[in-house]
Amino acid sequence: MLEPSGTWGNAGRNTFFGPGILNVDASIIRNFRMGTKYLQFRLEGFNVLNNPIWNDPSTTLSSQLYGSITSTRKPMRELQIGLKLVF
Numbered sequence: 001m002l003e004p005s006g007t008w009g010n011a012g013r014n015t016f017f018g019p020g021i022l023n024v025d026a027s028i029i030r031n032f033r034m035g036t037k038y039l040q041f042r043l044e045g046f047n048v049l050n051n052p053i054w055n056d057p058s059t060t061l062s063s064q065l066y067g068s069i070t071s072t073r074k075p076m077r078e079l080q081i082g083l084k085l086v087f
Helices: none
Strands: 026-034 037-046 078-086
Antiparallel strands (some): 026 037, 037 078
């Protein structure tokens, strides 16, 4: 039985769970010595396995998209290159 509109229901707190998250980040770092200083080359990858990290489904009862997942939480695979001089 549904509760009347505008009243509180009896569902407990945190009883809804969205899809799981599988995220793998990795980095490769190489240091090049130059006397007492060094130059650091970095290649970093975020979401390396390119798994979609789905957002939670819509929980608005009056929406036509109720229960549908229409977006992701994070972008797909991202790569980043960096060069750092440490002195």
